Amino acid sequence: MEITSLASSGLSSQAVSIVLQVFESMEEAVVIADSKRCIVMMNTAAEKLFGCRQADVVGLPTKVFYADEKDFEARGQNTFNPSVNQISDPYIVRYQSMDGHIFYGETIGGPIRDESLSEVYFFAIIRDVSKRVRSEQTMSRLHSITSSRMLEYERRIYELLKLGCEHFGMLMGIVSCIEGQNYVVEAVYHPEDAVPEGAAFELENTYCVHTLDADGPTGFYHVAHSRIQYHPCYLNFGLEAYIGCPIEVDGERYGTINFSSPDPVEAFDGSDLNLVRLFAEWVGHEIARNRDLEVG
Template structure:
C-alpha cells in the first residue's frame, strides 16, 4: 500500500507539473508514517510539506514551517546556500545522494543530520521542487568518546579479561541506547549466553536458546554486522525472536576466534531506535574484534595457569598445584 501511494505521488509530481499541485492529504498518506523527517519544498526552496517526524525532530509545527525557506532548519545559513549551489537548484544534475550537515531545532539546539536529498522534476524535465529526508546522526564527539572508553578498558591492567568484556558491553549499550548486551557462544544450533548485561535483569549467563530463534541467525548468515532498528516494520517481523520477546531493535556482529566462528556480540531492546548508521556498524565490528582478542587472552592465561600446575615429566599435578588445592580445602 505504501509503495502504491508513493508511486501515485511520483506520478502526480510528473504529470501535475509541481509540488503545489498535489493534495496535502496525498503527501500525508505517503510520508506521515516515515520515521525520518521528510521535507518537501517548491523550486524556490520554500517548504510546502513536512511530515510529523519533522515536527518531532525540529520542534516546529507544520504551520510554522509552511511557506518558510528551508534555511530556518540549518544551523549555519552558509550550509543552506552551499547545498543550494551543489544540488538544490534548477540546473542540478545530481541524483539522490546522502550527505551530512548541521541542523538547528526550534529551541536552538544543534545536531548533525544524515540527509538524502533529491530534485523533483516534471515530465518535461523542469525542476518542480526538492525533497530532503533527514535523520539524526550520532555526533563525532560521541563516537570519539566511545572509542576512548574502549581504549581505557582494554588497557586497564587491573581488570580481568572477563571484567573487560562486561564493561565493553556496557559501553555498547550506552552508545546505541539499547537495553540488552550479549556475548554468545554458538556451537552447531545451540546459542549460549556467555556474558550479558541486561538493564532489566531478565537475562543470565549460561542460558541457552536454539540459534534459529535468535536474530543472530541473520548475523551469521550475512557474515558481518547486521542491524534492525524497528523490527515490526522490517523484513524479519515474523521471526520467532520477535514473536517471543518483542525485541524491536538489534545490532550484532560475528565473533571469530583463531579463524573459527566463536559466537556473536549483540545489543537489543524492546523499543525501536533511530536507524543504525555506518559508524554504528563499524563500532559493533570493532567491539567484536576487541572481545575476540580478550577471549584469546583469557584462554591463553588459563592454559598458562594449567601448564604451570602440571609436572612436565609425569603429567601429574606438581607440588605447587597440590599445595594450592590443600589450601583451598582447608579454607
C-alpha cells in the same frame, strides 16, 4: 565575506527567485540573523532541524538555538561580530531544538554585508553531526576500557557491553558462544539481570542466526517493519531492535556480540555496523588472550 544583498544587487526577479530556491533546497540548515543576532530567516532544513516554523522564531535571538549560553556568547565574540571579516572554520557546538532535544551541530558562519558595508547580517550553515560525535566518544571510551589494567577480563567484557548498549540505545548486550545449534549466553549486560549467564536457546530462535548467515554485522532498528517480523525471537520476546556481529577467535567462529531492545531505535548506518564489528574484533582478541593466560 562581503556580498551584495539581494534587494540592492540589481538581479532580475527570476535570478532572485533562483537564489531563494537554492536556499530552500539546501540539505544543510541555514539561519540568517541581523546585526543584533535576531533571526531574520531560515530555510526548510533549519525548520526541521530545530523543530519550529520560521514565522514562530523570526525576531527571536539566536540564543534560543544554543544548548549552552556560554557558547552563544563565545560565538558572538569570535564569529558573529561586525568586526569579523571572514567566514569561520568549521566548528562543533551543542544546539537545542525547540522541544529541548540537544544535538551537536557542525557549523560555519560569518557576516554578510551589503554593498555600502553599512548593514550587517550573519549567516550560519549547520549540519547535525551528533552521530559522528557519539561514535568518536564511544571509541575513546572503548580504548579506555580495553587498555585498562584495573579491570579483569570479565569486567572488561561487561563494561564493553554496557558501553555498546549506551551507544546503540539498547537495553541488553550479550556475548554468545555458538555450540552446534545452541546459542549460549556467555556474558551479558542487562540493568535488571533478566537473562542469566549460561542461558541457552536454539540458534534458529535468535536474531543472531541472521548475523551468522550474513557472516558480518547485521542490524534491524525496527523489527516490526522489517523482513524478519515473523521471526520466533520477535514473536516470543518482542525485541524490536537488534545489532550484532560474529566473533572469531584464532581464525575460527566463536559466537556473536549483539545488542537488543524492546523498543525501536534510530536507523543504523555504516558507522554503526563498523563499530559493532570493532567490538566483535576486540572481544575475539580478548577471549583468545584469556585462553592463553589460562593455559599458561
